[in-house]
Amino acid sequence: MFSYILRRLLAAIPIALGVSMVCFALVYLAPGDPIQTLLPPDADAETVDRLKRLYGLDRPLPIQYLSWLARVAVGDFGRSIATGRPVAEEIRRSLGNTVLLASVSVLIAFSIAFVMGTIAGRRAGSWIDRIVTGIAVLGVSLPNYWLGIVLVIIFAVELMALPASGMAGERFDPTSWEHLQFLVLPVFTLSMIPVGIIARTTRSAVSEVMNQEFIVTLRANGLPEWRVLRHALKNALPPVLAVMGLQFGTLMGGSILVETVFAWPGSGYLLSKAILTRDIPVLQGTILVLALIFVATNLIVDLFQSTLDPRIRRG
Amino acid sequence: MTAPLVEVENLSVNFVTRESNVTAVNGVSFTMMPGEVMCMLGESGSGKSVTMRALMRLLPEKRSVITGGIRIAGQDVQAMNDRALRQMRGATVSMIFQEPMTAFDPVVRVGDQIAEVVALHRGVSHKAGRRRALDLFDLVRIPSAERRLDAYPHELSGGLRQRAMIALALSCEPKLLLADEPTTALDATVQIQVLILLRKLQQEMGMSVIFVTHDLGVAAEIADRVAVMYAGRIVETGPVRDLLRTPLHPYTAGLLASTVHDQPRDRDLETIPGAPPDMRRLPPGCSFAPRCPKVGGDCLLTVPPPVSPAPGRVARCLRVPAAQPEFA
Amino acid sequence: MSTAISDTTPPALAELAGPAQRGYWGTVGYRLRYDPVTLFFITILVLVILAAIFSPWLAPNDPYQESIIRRLKPPGYRGHILGTDELGRDMLSRLLYGGRITLTMGILPVLVATLIGGGLGVIAGFAGGFVNALIMRIMDVFYAFPSVLLAVAISGAMGGGAVNGMIALTLVFIPPLCRVAETATTQVRNLDFVDAARATGAPVRLVLWHHVLGNVLGPVLIYASSLISVGIILASGLSFLGLGVKPPEPDWGLMLNALRQAIYVSPLAAAMPGIAILITSVSMNMASDGLRAAMDVRS
Amino acid sequence: MAMTSFAADAADERDRGGPQQPLLTVTDLRKYFPIRGGVLGRTVAHVRAVDGVSFTVRKGETLGIVGESGCGKSTVARLLMRLVDPDAGEQVFDGEAVGEQGGISVAQMRRQVQMVFQDSASSLNPRMPVQNSIAFGPVAFGARRADAVAMARELLTKVGLNPVLFGGRYPHELSGGQKQRINIARALALKPRMIILDEAVSALDKSVEAQVLNLLQALKRELNLTYVFISHDLGVVRWISDRVMVMYLGEVVEIGPADAIYTGPKHPYTRALLASRPALDPDQRREEAPVSGDPPNPVNPPSGCRFHTRCPHAEPVCSARAPSLGDATGFGHLAACHMQDAGSGHTAASVLQ
Amino acid sequence: QPESVLRVAMTAGDIPLTAGIPDQGFEGWRFVGYSLYDALVSWDLSRSDVAADIKPGLATGWHVDPANSRRWIFELRHGVKFHDGSPFTAADVVWNFDRFTKESAPQFNARQFAFARGYLGSFESIEAVDEFTIAITTKQPDSLLPYNMSFLMLVSPRRSAEVGNDADAFARNPSGTGPYRFSRMVPGERLELVKNTEYWDTARIPHHDRLVLLPMPEASTRTAALLSGQVDWIEAPAPDAIPRLRSSRMQIVTNAYPHNWAYQLNFVDGPFRDVRVRRAANYALNRPDFKELLGGVALEAYANLPPSTPYYGHPVRYEFDPARARALLTEAGCLPCKITLAISTSGSGQMQPLPMNELVKSQLEAAGFEVTLDVMDWNALLQVGRDGREKHQNVDGLNISRSLQDPFNGMMRFVWTQQFAPRGSNWGHYRSEEMDALINRALATFEPAPRLALLTQIHEKMSEEAVMLWVVHDLNPRAMSPRVRGFVQAQSWFQDLTPITMAPR
Ligand SMILES: Nc1ncnc2c1ncn2[C@@H]1O[C@H](COP(=O)(O)OP(=O)(O)OP(=O)(O)O)[C@@H](O)[C@H]1O
Ligand SMILES: Nc1ncnc2c1ncn2[C@@H]1O[C@H](COP(=O)(O)OP(=O)(O)OP(=O)(O)O)[C@@H](O)[C@H]1O
């Protein structure tokens, strides 16, 4: 088991390196000048050149990459061109907000979707299966940023029941409704897609397991249906977990649109700002960290899976 | 005289799907005494497994239509409610399968799977269930039983897995064991070990066994009585010796003749021509008629009724005389 | 001269022995015929696609013709069946024309990615070993990015625009398609019939073409079809962020973005492009689900 | 027309060495499958699937190979077809080394050696009408499509299937026996001289098995074929084979004429195997299993004689030293057992002599 | 009595820099710069009926050295204290100028340099004459220098020294002389300021206790935030949301200010070389349509500056006249007249670039133009603007909205040869000796009245020459809850928030 973990960790290193290279290349392929963010719109070209030199952006790319990598390796992501603050700090803060949003969304999505998918998977082909599938398809088919706007209008503007955007403040306090209410709409919006995807995965995993022979054995041994289901769910869980992990990773980096709509100061928001302002250090750092989180999430899910399913542990 | 343990009366099973309607079992009747071992022989798809599952009501309820009567240990299986059904399953009747790999939950240790069933039926703790599982492993002669209890199914070899499966099936000392081709997936040297083990356990525990196989040799090794199925019907039953020596039904005879066992090499094997029928579209009359060497026009018209030429022997063939003098 | 070592079954009975000849796709079609839900959504999808293709003939108005006095009028206003948008352009015409752009944005990247990613996956799966490792590790790197992030980052890097947006989406879809193709190929490759074909001594090219591709195509196409709805949503998300199609093209995502400001004045107009995306995407998903079920001949 | 002549020519022009030259000679064939593991995914162990196997197949004979599951039968078959590459060993086909300088190429060899797989279902392309599957080989070797399909239909007749009814069908529309006939027809399509049948009848029902066996025998006679017939069904192997090779854990333990092996097995494993067959007579039921336990894991095969862990006659020498395949009796009946080797030091050696 | 709080939703994507001169455009100056800091010169934002002009700030007065027209003398205010308690003196001003300009100084800051540079075009050197007097020498006579001084925020050298001259650390704990003190900041989310009870201008001590600034770049998000009571004040609501806001009893305030939404033109490469084509384009636009599109919160722009500007004068009024436009094009021999306009999808001061540009395109085309819109993102467009026409000869017009806060930035930089891009803002290289002469004279005229006459002449000439394609002036709409009292919207990019009181709920 330990060697399995170690092997997976080692395998992640080249991926991480590749990811860093892609991040770097991606950002430098971009036309336009990062230095622009620094400047008022009226700044002239001479000022631009001078600043470029001051920020070391005039050196050859490979050198910039290597020095960037060397600094990133020790946790120094540089400073934001736009705000002058250390990128690591910006990422940490916005990541915290996004982790909050993404994990609550995924957990809620998981609890709802797992139940939905299990009910549907047990009775594949029935009308209840059709309904669940319908809801799931709706979840993945809705452009969620649009849903977010609609929800804001209904619940914040018309009913004035919930805040429209933002989050309460510096320290999130999960015990206070003052703070929690800010989560409601973005979480609901964000969980639509995971609900759809997790419900579908659960449904197919459960229905597949329910068709396996060992289910017959369990029934043949007189196990009540809920115990049979417990066995089935233990078997169905690994693929569902995998999808859940992917969804968490996707939400970590993919809530750009929703965070924009809700002015949620998370990593997606940070990223879209960085893209619009060409804030290279922030862009690189954020993309890198998000991709690495994605890799790490998958790794953790793998390890979870292998504890759930002994057949996965090899070597 | 003791009451029969199993009484099956005109059992039929239909699978109804959108595209087709399969009559997998078509009017099967038989009875079994306690302590009897009956082999069900027949080609693939002849309905052996479906019959076994029908006995425990394990067929998908939505898609299958079961008619006819099933009584096990005096209880009407068809009329059982869920609770009664669960109490019967595993305790009165239990089952072992061809592929022990797929018959175990792959993510739970085998010892725990057995313990769960024991704990459920005996109302004891899980720990006590594990102790019972250990005894059972010794019973089925699994070496280093203690260690094997903690193994996952995929960590056991084929033979050990099948023994574990048997241990699971015997965990609550059932009155009837349904064994669906339990040795087909095993190697020759292992198969004989398992067969002998099963026979011994059956005698020790005095249970009845229905043993499904399509291997005549296996039947000869273990059965008291044989029922031969063809296309969803039992075409012949009888004591194992008589049936193997003097088969009544042409299908049984053909099966015996085409089984390769030390026939002369310079001559072709005797065969049954053609292939088993499509269960979706059974021919009217005797299902075996299209392949039968003794076929006549009457065979195609009606399903032959069972005839009993000798005590204990029944065949469904128009060519079998009602009573044969030699056996009378 | 040939010896008759024949099956003595008479022809008439032999025919009884198996189902009617239908062929693989015949069977799939047959199964689809009995799935009204899937048929319904396929019909909608076909209608949407036809509407997009024939939009120049179907659209009642010029989708670019604005008129400030007619802006944001409700459906039915002076022959504008679905009303007008924020510049007084005919909603229906824009939605019809928009279908062209949006569907292209959704479908074309998937197609190209299927060719590239699927091709790479088949090569990786069939070649195995080092080639496989090389291709798949590179894919892993791209796979390590959440798709929205990658799409936004790439089109952000290359600058907006329909073409760049499509390139970004293509790059996003290549890794997953490559994975699916690789898995399917590896599975097929380990089946005996591929070995049987190799055992004839036929060149690899022919084995690949006749025996592997046909069997890999199914799963890859099903997966690709389910990606199309993702593509449509992602593409409109890009437009929404200002990274996709450029105005005044009537892309649904862009319309959503522009009309969002008008949501207080004319909620219906603001909702319409979203509804168009929703309908298309739901139909796409349901059709692909139905197809998947129909193509799974085992069940 | 050439395409219609499937009957054996009086003298096959491909025959090089004459009847005395064995069609196939295999020497010291070896295949270890690596098992990867550890932190770096390096090879940590090997499955010794085939470990030093040597045998010959004479022209026109049938060599049966028996053994328990996992003993390496299929691997031998795949090695012979070069579907997997051997780690060591030499393969000579009709006097020519396969895949070596001055010998014949693998592709050429494959035209003369064909294979039928156990799983009749997975060995046919589910998306291809069966006649196209049969015609694939000839088309790949340049035959015109129409010719190849016509020939495929002729082959269908030959294996007892009506081409009109069956030619255009897809595999899932056929029964197991019919599929296996198609597989045989495909193997015949390149007019091979030798066919390797890997469990070709094992998955079939008894009644169908007999049909296919008869078909195989008839084809062999008619087309002058040579078979390597792999099975774990001892009865079937005996009926079809001229000579039989018994394998255990990747090694040959006994090889010789079929009757000699069945009537006078020399290796304890062969004896156990034969004794494990269920008798067809209820009055001769076995009370005691001939051997106990399962075959050991081929990753860590036992030292010395690999059977010694289950052998009733095992002595210290058996675990110390591996016996060699010796012909104690002459007549080409070879067995790898210390009891057969007078000088081995086994106490029973001389007695059995 | 509970703390009274004013919560403002800004259009900025992030909190403007708090370390001195802010970023995020003039919104940064508006809410952060002039709240935390003062410049030598202030804007008088107390009236809504006249165009805002400068007034004394940290300098109580200024005049040109009678002996040297390149030397300006500024008298500093006595008794001013930074938030950290240190007194404000001439040395602090010099220190701040070094921070902007002197790369070798420890307090030099590249970002501050970048922001200040645009206002120090004529700056040569600074000296402290005595403790409360400084003198600034310019490269050439610059009568408009005091305007530029209004943009340079002065920070506390003591606080800067305390944090080792680290601008980032300073930003997290800034110290200025402004009417608000820094309270706390959640980066990316909110900045909170509290009133400075010791502010030197006692009239401008804030009438509320706390000012909360929230960045919300999405117009619909801002609107929703106001409607749901999350904030009290939003900048630039979406025009289409205004009726909905009104129906919720929100106050909508607008006022003219020196902004225009226009196109800078290419005077060298394309059809706009010809003044007739430029005029034709200006005649082709029906500006009331734009006002309609923008929900009424805009002013038709017939010239560079809105009519309330002192130096507006009597420019040509380019009323909608498509026939005349077509005639002019025919005369110029350019029909259809193919032009390419570079536009962006968003950006500071760009209003609603997409629909507005689409409308421009269709109206120009109705008059005989053939318009290609080259859509790019905001930064790419800025880059095009910075590069100048030479690198973008296929671009005929550039849709960047500029701030026109003072005469130099409002007019001269667009038409002065010294401002040719890439050195300055004259993107299309407009060249006119007459114009150059006017500008030089205005810069050398220190008497307000004659200078005003010259400035008016410049404005009129720009209009006559049709140096831009003018569309509308923004009216700077903002919406606020009925609880916000006492706000006076000045005719400026900047606003004074200090008089605002918050009515109790
Ligand atoms: N769940 C089901 N739905 C539809 N048809 C079924 C189902 N289960 C079995 N059948 C059909 O019923 C028939 C009998 O099947 P059964 O499994 O009883 O055969 P069998 O005699 O056990 O064969 P084998 O020796 O291959 O196990 C077959 O034609 C099979 O296709
Ligand atoms: N590709 C492979 N990679 C790793 N191990 C393999 C591979 N192919 C076969 N083996 C192993 O090699 C051994 C011999 O396998 P092989 O298939 O030749 O046995 P067999 O005698 O044909 O068995 P069976 O009767 O079950 O078909 C087995 O232990 C098997 O697990």
Ligand SMILES: [Mg+2]
């Ligand atoms: Mg069965």
Ligand SMILES: [Mg+2]
């Ligand atoms: Mg094998």
